[in-house]
Amino acid sequence: MSSILTSDLLARIRATGARRLSLQFPEGLKRQAFPVARALRAEGYDVIISGDPCYGACDLAEDTLAFADVLVHFGHAPVEDRDGVIYEYVRYDFDPAVVEAVIPLLRETEVGLVTTIQHAHLIDDIAGVLESHGITAVIRDGAPRAPFRGQVLGCSFEAAKRTGAREVLFVGTGVFHPIGIRLATGARVVAFDPVTGTAGEVDADALLRRRFAQIEKARDAASTGIILSTKTGQARREEARRLLGLREGAFCITLREVSPDALLNLGFGCYVNTACPRLAYDDQVRFPVPVLSPPEYEIVCGVRDWDDYQIDEIR
Ligand code: SF4
Incomplete structure (x- = not known):
């Protein structure tokens, strides 16, 4: 079975009673389309794949529901509830201790902590690492379109704003989110990329x-x-x-x-x-x-x- 077609996802699909499925993947996961489709066909489902570009859960291939009972959207958490859609976001694990690399860059003893969907399941562990160094992490819910605690999107920095912190630590990849947080909050922002291990202050x-x-x-x-x-x-x-x-x-x-x-x-x-x-x-x-x-x-x-x-x- 493909690694992103978990037994939990299969159980959620079965619970819908659907027989015809459409599958949608963001660009970085599109190569999973074939193994996932093949595995689902082996489970007895009719499967169709959306080949159009997809950059977020804001971009559902609802046109494919003309051929399917349920759309399975991989890679993102929901930005809104939609009937007939199952969301399967992908977690990216890392050892939370790597965040220690960012400690020398932080100036405050209380920092807002935000991340992206891939790392949202680790946010309390990251907070624990900060706290072991005497830094209190403030984690807040974001807007409804970012449903996990401390989650930011490129179109929603609410979880950062609600911390009210003078300094915000962003854990994730890329430069856009931390720049957006800097502009949305006015706070000093430090970004840590758990994939490359690099950290730095953000300049907008x-x-x-x-x-x-x-x-x-x-x-x-x-x-x-x-x-x-x-x-x-x-x-x-x-x-x-x-x-x-x-x-x-x-x-x-x-x-x-x-x-x-x-x-x-x-x-x-x-x-x-x-x-x-x-x-x-x-x-x-x-x-x-x-x-x-x-x-x-x-x-x-x-x-x-x-x-x-x-x-x-x-x-
Ligand atoms: S930033 Fe927001 S609108 Fe843009 S692709 Fe991501 S979820 Fe969609």
């Missing part, structure tokens, strides 16, 4: 400089497209409607995949992204024109000051 200034340049460019745009995602957990209709009202001459554009080609072909002078917030921050270099976050567009429209810069989150 480079991102802010890049975003400032895009905001200035967008001021001269003759036309504005407000992007409204059609993905299940990214479709912010109310937000798109609110943004449309900020300035005359803007139009709402529905998109499933926000790609450079799609934006180039539409030909607008700038776009405002209400889909996954990371698109504007991570992918700007690929886009032909400025793609602003909603708070950045508010700055262009004169309803928010640059001093009140805010990272975009889905609430």
Whole structure:
């Protein structure tokens, strides 16, 4: 049996009474599709695999439910409850003692502690390591779309904000989450990557400089497209409607995949992204024109000051 098709998951599938299953995997797990599908077929199920890109539980392949009784979504915890969907997130284990490497970088005796879904099951063990060094870890629930204690997403830093701490320790990979935490909380942020063992203080200034340049460019745009995602957990209709009202001459554009080609072909002078917030921050270099976050567009429209810069989150 494939390692991510556990007996627990099989029991949850059996409990639904489904006979036809669709399977969805994020890009990093797509190579698991064949062994998992083969194992489920051997258990007597009809199986279909979603081959479309998938970056989060906000992007459910609900179209495959036309061919299946239940969708099994691998890799992420739910961002919202959906009928007919089983979520199977993947845990990444490491020895919590490796977090000791970060102790010399911490300045406070009380720190907020946050992580991503892959390590959320270890958060109390990590807190124990900090506490053995006289540091109290503050762990808080996040927003409903991040259901585990201390869990942050690239679109939700609520668990970090609720700690109220002056210093936050982020345990996880990549630079986007800790930069987002820094901007969302204003706290000093130290990031520790348990895969590489590297640790460091986070600096958001480079991102802010890049975003400032895009905001200035967008001021001269003759036309504005407000992007409204059609993905299940990214479709912010109310937000798109609110943004449309900020300035005359803007139009709402529905998109499933926000790609450079799609934006180039539409030909607008700038776009405002209400889909996954990371698109504007991570992918700007690929886009032909400025793609602003909603708070950045508010700055262009004169309803928010640059001093009140805010990272975009889905609430
Ligand atoms: S909206 Fe973006 S950051 Fe949020 S869960 Fe989806 S892919 Fe992740």
